[in-house]
Amino acid sequence: MAAFLITAVSFASAVTATWHTNLNYASPSRRHISLGIDVPTVAKRGLETRAWDPTQLNFTHGVASGDPYPTSVILWTRISPEGENDASNVTVEGNVPLYNHDTETYIKASPNPICVEYQVGSDRNFSRVVDKGTAYTTSDIDYTVKVEAKNLQPFTQYYYQFTVCGSSNKSPLGRTKTSPDAEDDVSKLGLAVYSCSNYPNGYFNAYGNAARKDKIDYVIHLGDYIYETGKGTLGKDPRATNPSDEIFTLYDYRTRIAQYRTDLDLLLSHRQYPWIPVWDDHEVSNNGYRDGSSNLNNTEDSFLKDGGVSVDQRKMNAVRAYFEWMPIRQVDMDDNLRIWRSFQLGKLLDLIMLDTRNYDRSITTLGWNNEYVAELKDDAGRSLMGSHQENWFYGQLSKSASRGATWRLVGNQIIFSRINNTARSSNWLNADQWDGYTANRNRTLHHLYSNSISNTVFLAGDSHANWVSDLVWLDQMPYDQSTGAGSVGVEFAGTAVSSTGFGGTIGSANKKSAGLVQDNRELQWSEGYYRGYYELHITPSEITANYYGCPTVSFRNPLEISLANFTVKAGDNHLQRSVANGTVETGALQRGSVKQTNVTLNTETGMWNVTAFDQVFIQY
Numbered sequence: 001m002a003a004f005l006i007t008a009v010s011f012a013s014a015v016t017a018t019w020h021t022n023l024n025y026a027s028p029s030r031r032h033i034s035l036g037i038d039v040p041t042v043a044k045r046g047l048e049t050r051a052w053d054p055t056q057l058n059f060t061h062g063v064a065s066g067d068p069y070p071t072s073v074i075l076w077t078r079i080s081p082e083g084e085n086d087a088s089n090v091t092v093e094g095n096v097p098l099y100n101h102d103t104e105t106y107i108k109a110s111p112n113p114i115c116v117e118y119q120v121g122s123d124r125n126f127s128r129v130v131d132k133g134t135a136y137t138t139s140d141i142d143y144t145v146k147v148e149a150k151n152l153q154p155f156t157q158y159y160y161q162f163t164v165c166g167s168s169n170k171s172p173l174g175r176t177k178t179s180p181d182a183e184d185d186v187s188k189l190g191l192a193v194y195s196c197s198n199y200p201n202g203y204f205n206a207y208g209n210a211a212r213k214d215k216i217d218y219v220i221h222l223g224d225y226i227y228e229t230g231k232g233t234l235g236k237d238p239r240a241t242n243p244s245d246e247i248f249t250l251y252d253y254r255t256r257i258a259q260y261r262t263d264l265d266l267l268l269s270h271r272q273y274p275w276i277p278v279w280d281d282h283e284v285s286n287n288g289y290r291d292g293s294s295n296l297n298n299t300e301d302s303f304l305k306d307g308g309v310s311v312d313q314r315k316m317n318a319v320r321a322y323f324e325w326m327p328i329r330q331v332d333m334d335d336n337l338r339i340w341r342s343f344q345l346g347k348l349l350d351l352i353m354l355d356t357r358n359y360d361r362s363i364t365t366l367g368w369n370n371e372y373v374a375e376l377k378d379d380a381g382r383s384l385m386g387s388h389q390e391n392w393f394y395g396q397l398s399k400s401a402s403r404g405a406t407w408r409l410v411g412n413q414i415i416f417s418r419i420n421n422t423a424r425s426s427n428w429l430n431a432d433q434w435d436g437y438t439a440n441r442n443r444t445l446h447h448l449y450s451n452s453i454s455n456t457v458f459l460a461g462d463s464h465a466n467w468v469s470d471l472v473w474l475d476q477m478p479y480d481q482s483t484g485a486g487s488v489g490v491e492f493a494g495t496a497v498s499s500t501g502f503g504g505t506i507g508s509a510n511k512k513s514a515g516l517v518q519d520n521r522e523l524q525w526s527e528g529y530y531r532g533y534y535e536l537h538i539t540p541s542e543i544t545a546n547y548y549g550c551p552t553v554s555f556r557n558p559l560e561i562s563l564a565n566f567t568v569k570a571g572d573n574h575l576q577r578s579v580a581n582g583t584v585e586t587g588a589l590q591r592g593s594v595k596q597t598n599v600t601l602n603t604e605t606g607m608w609n610v611t612a613f614d615q616v617f618i619q620y
Ligand SMILES: *[C@@H]1O[C@H](CO)[C@@H](O)[C@H](O)[C@H]1NC(C)=O
Pocket: 055, 056, 057, 058, 060, 081, 082, 083, 085
């Protein structure tokens, strides 16, 4: 305790600079006090207070890094006082803003700032420290710490750690990696691609599996990192949600994310890799669009029914908690909803991360209006992104092609390809996907075809199933499904970490997949039984996609099954034939066979030996 007292002197010296080291004090907008944090007020309040006893403080939610640039990367941790390990509940309760304009005070803010130091080294012992700094945090930002490590070398691995100032209380050791310089000739790069981790639905084994193999450089997350609905009873069901009901307030969103950050495999992935995530609907609310979601209309009725949180306020709460907790940059601090951004990863590839969900999306299917949206699906005015982002997107594709990057990866939430769902559903159309925004899809395809932009790879999550397709403009451009000729790229869509897929047995799921590939000739592989993820191994001459399935997510285990592998050769703009070399483990292949080789460990046989798995886990 004596070792660390914040004195007036130490504060006065570098108040503003030091507080701003923690990027979350400017989030989600530095221009507007009601949106961001009024740092001088926080700093002034801090002057009057004493620090925490370092032994009262805990790095309960681990460390994380993300949004790598060639010479910098974002580092994250949370350092919370005793009793507030789950989430800060001293700042806000219910739907009150953090800053009260009438009284010019913060509501129930804990007055005590916490000080942490961070260091970045080229080895795990920090024998050479390449960057370091000091940051403060308070309950205003849920005790989160987000700093930018600088002065780094491109495409280089680093270790980092946070320490409570003046103490030996240290965070777990993190590992991270910068991006290649835009001009670097990168010979190979690996990504693991995830979506849809639903905590009450199952354990996040998929996150841990890629970390345990350790064959990749970065993690891409396409959204549905958390879910907003409530399930189960805390204290009774091991994966019951906290809060127990659907979330609306800032406190709710913070608490929910904090709970997700207790899953050991998620913690491991964050600790080991820089992440590049975007949100989908469930980070805010199911089937969101610019002005509501399936469970919240922009009307007084809906507002009153849901405890008096408006559509905009709820989105604000969710977005604020997301930026506090995710190790990412805000590329435009004056546009607090903006998450769309891009990364140049050497000459090898450009990664364009889109927000087809919350930024400026035209109305989507909300349950009660599905027929209406089906009628609107071809309207020219409909956009998934809004014109600002949509034009930026096309510009990014062109810029990437003209700078000569080999590949263009589009990190997008929803399925891009046209899918006839008849084999799965009574309604062929899922208008919550790009299928409900066909003019926007045509504009994208037109941009790719008319500018001869090659080597574009769409990534997608959201659907809880695996879909691998040639990227085609049916009824407009010729397409030969046996050779792939006429296609303008490929789409790799991945299953969920734990959200429910087709359900049923492997047999019934594969039957649906067989119907889907039959009804959709550009769809080369469909699979809906397994939870999992995929890895992309990228070189200047080809991309290999390796799809993995988790035999079960009903308990923590490190098992996985290789489901299918695909190759795309640079310049081909379609999946290499024979697709998947003609054989996959499960699902249905357009022209090829399914050979199940690993029957003992499939979920139906249930031949598990839980205790034997413990030893396989990496120790923390
Ligand atoms: C810190 O976290 C550990 C592990 O979760 C827990 O055992 C310990 O009680 C916590 N300490 C404090 C001071 O909250």
